[in-house]
Amino acid sequence: MKSLPPEIEDYAPESGSLAARAAASAGRPRYLDALNPEQRAAVETLDGPVLVLAGAGTGKTRALTTRIAHILALGKARAYEILAVTFTNKASREMRERVEALVGEGAQAMQWLGTFHAISAKILRRHAELVGLKPNFSILDTDDQIRLLKQVLQAENIDDKRWPARALAMRIDGWKNRGLAPAQVPAAEAESFANGKGAALYALYQERLKVLNAVDFGDLLMESLRLFRENPDVLADYQRRFKYILVDEYQDTNVAQYLWLRLISQGRRNVCCVGDDDQSVYGWRGAEVENILRFEQDFPGAKIIRLERNYRSTGHILAAASHLISHNEGRLGKTLFTDGDDGDKPTLTGVWDSQEEARAIGEDIEQLGRKGHSLEEIAILVRASFQMREFEERFVEIGLPYRVIGGPRFYERLEIRDALAYLRCVAQPADDLAFERIVNTPKRGLGDATLQLLHEYARRERVPLMQAARFLTESEELKPKPRGALRSLIGDFDRWRTLIDAKPQHELAELVLDESGYTEMWRQDKTPESAGRLDNLKELVRAMEAFPDLAAFLEHVSLVMEADSATDQQQRVSIMTLHGAKGLEFETVYLPGWEEGLFPSQRTLDEQGRAGLEEERRLAYVGLTRAKRRAKIFFASNRRIHGLWQPTVPSRFIDNLPSGNVEVVEAPSASQYGSYGVSRFANLDAYDSDYATPGWKRAKAGADFARGEPMRESRPSRGKQPTTIEGEVLARSSAAARHKAGARVFHLKFGPGTVAAVDGNKLTVDFDKAGRKMVLESFVQAG
């Protein structure tokens, strides 16, 4: 077996060393003074499994980073003997920075600090051959993954209209999240795709990945799991190596990650997981709250430490958030408290539509700005990214500087992906997906026909496309023109490849992009974006300088798809999704779009039922607890969905707020826009009554009425709701109860039709005019 490199360059005092003893004898180290008793327990309880339940704003990261510093200071382990896993790149960067702040350069040696995916990739590269890969395997992103699946579907003659590659990708991801190899997929689920071919397609896809010497995100976990299971000696080595293991955001781990962690921690069992069950918001991508709820069973003898003292928010905000989240069942339960002021009550404002919402929030922010508040301390947190546009448009109009966080990412841009495909072809000649992407970009006269030929040959001879191309240019099978183009392309790649070791990677990249004609292509392009694209390419080349070599850069790119080089000094308001806001805090937080269907998301409700509702509520909790001093909730009575204006109903989460801690506020200068919708809420007396007052109900009924077709079948009438949870309607329109085969329905776009089949929330409908379509149940009304 392959032994691990020695890493002797890292220094940390041996446990018995002078330095360690000096530190110990100096009494309590200074960094412990900054902690409260619970945090200190989280830091000092080093041996055995520990679960730290850290509520929002309770100093979780501080506890975690101090714990690392403590381990290092006591000499219990060296930096490279600590495994510290986070969920996002953002979190691991922050952790590294903060450990560095505590222990200085020592943090540099934390080479096992990173995301589950990054660490898995690192391990996998060291032992690639044991799982049938070469050490330079490519990591495919979602886009590549779908393109590959498309090919698999095509090869199997499966209609990818009826069975879209995207849907298959989601299923496969789901299986991988649950740690299921193709053979382990439950029969019932395997059946459910393409008439029972689900698992078989999964298996074929895995085969293709191996041929391509590639893995997808899920494989990073799956393959390292397999590596550990099939090679106990390798596993034992890592078990021995990691003297202390820390896991951040434990509530977000999926089954595969849990299994991975359990394997790797069985050695010394010094595992410390930090998390908050109330902030578990990634269930949709396989996170299992159960993991954290079950911790004590999984790690017998575990100590549980609760951090409940909140340092972030004022009293009313905390009260509102706590009351909201108390509507969830299945919590471990924490009671956050603060010694601080009550502060301002969170506000609740109703507006006519989403445009007025943007207008009102824009004005409110301007007002704060005039009062001297920093825009950096203001954020707008939305449920879904399409909500952002309205704010952007409005803010551009009024000249309010803003920044969208988590928007289209640098490495997802077309030109960047193309450039990377070139580099991947240079570094990893077997990377067919990359090759395919750029064979004809810029245009070289290598179209479908040529590619078809390449594919045939590659398939027959079981070689990568690049090699197929090489052979074909030497035969007579190609017409002269494509043959020449292909030959010169191959020649280029061969030449570039000889330069890998001769030139710094950023210079090589520049050369490749120029010689391939790629930059020229954009220079010729006259569309308005082309200049920006060229800038991005320059930026890419510049970013490469910081890496030791091309391979290291490509690794970084596949795993850390982000780049925020915007280093301007101007203050900006942040616009981001609620998911993206997790872990952040702001003085003032705007929470727009609290409407049924949008938040909670109808889709989540339809697909996940009660678990989905609770997750949405946790998201609301996350949103509220981001606010330090001001939280401002908005809901609109009308919103444009799929280009059509639809009346909306205030979110049930508004009913979950404690009326005593919330203030109902009229939108600033709303009347000038003739918004009669607002006044209803202004009249609502929220002080001495709950929201379930006659006034509130009237307000809601008003929204119903605005729907135009008063109380028709478009919504289930009160009283015979399909599913009820804690007195709440789960799904405003649950398919099962509403439409049966044969029923007449009406669809806004397709018109009247007859239901042919029902599949969960999807209906197959024979429309009178539009023919047979599969539509979401929520888009049709009984008709």
Add this chain to the structure above:
DNA sequence: ATTAGCATCCTTTTT
């Protein structure tokens, strides 16, 4: 082989 025009899908959330 390339392009323009048309149809269709969609809209969570991310490693």
Add this chain to the structure above:
DNA sequence: GGATGCTAAT
């Protein structure tokens, strides 16, 4: 209302 992917026309 918008992007993406396909078909049909050049």
